Amino acid sequence: RVTPGARKVPGDERSPNVARLVRTPVPGVGLGRSRACVARDAPREADEPRDVRAEASAAPVRSPSWDEADELEQVGGAGVPSRSSDEYVRKARSGVAGLQPSSTVCEDMYCTDPGLNQLLISEGSSISRFFSQDEWERHRSVGRYWRHLFSTWKSTIFLRVLEPVLLITCFAAALAAWNTHFARVLAMPVLQIAPLAHQLSGGIVSLSLVFRTNNSNRRVIDARSLLGKMSKCTRDLTRMSQYVPNQDGLRLDVLKHLRAFPYAMESHVRKGRSREDARDPTAFRVDPVPGMTRALGTKKAQRLAYYENIPAQVLLDMSQILNKALSLGMSTQMHQQCEIIVKELSSVVSESEKILYTPIPISYTRHTSRTLTLWLLTLPFSLWGALGLATIPAIFMLGWLMLGVDEIGIEIEEPFCILPVRPLCDMCEREVVGAMAQA
Secondary structure (H helix, E strand, O other): OOOOOOOOOOOOOOOOOOOOOOOEEOOOOOOOOOEEOOOOOOOOOOOOOOOHHHHHHHOOOOOOOOOHHHHHHHHOOOOOOOOOHHHHHHHHHOOOOOOOOOOOOOHHHHHHOOOOOOOOOOOOOOOOOOOOHHHHHHHHOOOHHHHHHHOHHHOHHHHHHHHHHHHHHHHHHHHHHHHHHHHHHOOOOOOOOOOHHHHHHHHHHHHHHHHHHHHHHHHHHHHHHHHHHHHHHHHHHHHHHHHOOOHHHHHHHHHHHHHHHHHHHHHHHOOOEOOOOOOOOOOEOOOOHHHHHHHHOHHHHHHHHOOOOHHHHHHHHHHHHHHHHHHOOOOHHHHHHHHHHHHHHHHHHHHHHHHHHOOOOHHHHHHHHHHHHHHHHHHHHHHHHHHHHHHHHHHHHHHHHHHHHHHHHHHOOOHHHOOOHHHHHHHHHHHHHHHHOOO
16 A cells, blocks of 8 residues: 655665655554555566565554554544654653754664654664664764764753753752842842762762663663574574475475564564554554564464464464474474574563563662752752852753763663664565575
């Protein structure tokens, strides 16, 4: 189905048959409304090479949870003005109107992985896409200092902490107004305290921020290791499938389920995010049916979609196929090796659930937020005696630095919404498809 609003970007001649993917809203499934990137070109012939990434993003097949009424209400509802995702993203990133940049997530990044959380990534995000050699060179460039400095106002971290930073700065400005004017007019004392209290407590606040950020970063490292392990196991089992007897299409069945597993895994770690506004296009839920349909066919894909843990069911079906292959003469040693790989894929699912379902203890997050906020709110009283009116810009800078570190820990605590999960799934699919041609 061609989505209204899809367009071809002029001047992009990377492929004569496939238009460049651009971001466009389409009806979604489950929670809210998903978005996809589709091409507007004429349908391809059956023997024409297909673009796996384009088909993965286009999502032409509806899952059993598709609600036609939701489509009519959200897309074509009477009196409901259409709003772009950029508008929602800018509003949600910062409560300060007019200070958000016009650009958000670059088109190529979003079209490659529509499941990314747009509220947590920016146009220059590196962790959310695969790096090329040119991007590595730019990343190492000495000019990065000035490039990063002058793009601060586009930073997701800056925009998300801008509101609390401005509120704390306004409090410092109010204190400055009292100490310079109202205290003299009303013959009241100047409000200031000795800096010793903040000097003693500053180390504790810093340790709390570092501890939390390090734990969040460890979760990102673990998640990236699990995605890498999934890719490794996919390649290993693709190679080991050559030992599966080709009777009754067993070898192809193993490869088909292996092809479907990454998309089932993606839907498991991106179960969906809702928004208060039903029209908000940044709400998203990954639908595994399109990817599994390409691998297994519509009937099997629809059956798997009804299970709560889809990747576990895919692995169960794969073990049943391997067990049948063993009864048809597959080597016992090769069968054991294949089952070891299936077991590793199952551990990937379990370890991902540990990261997805259990955050850093909430009490620690709350205590860090309260301590940091109170420390910054009382800091102007300590700085006034030494800095005077310079306390106001100093509080703005210190607030941005310290709240920014805390925000980084919050953003990366749940890493699957910012890691390039879909591009990795597409890469695994392409490798399995290449092996299927030789099966």
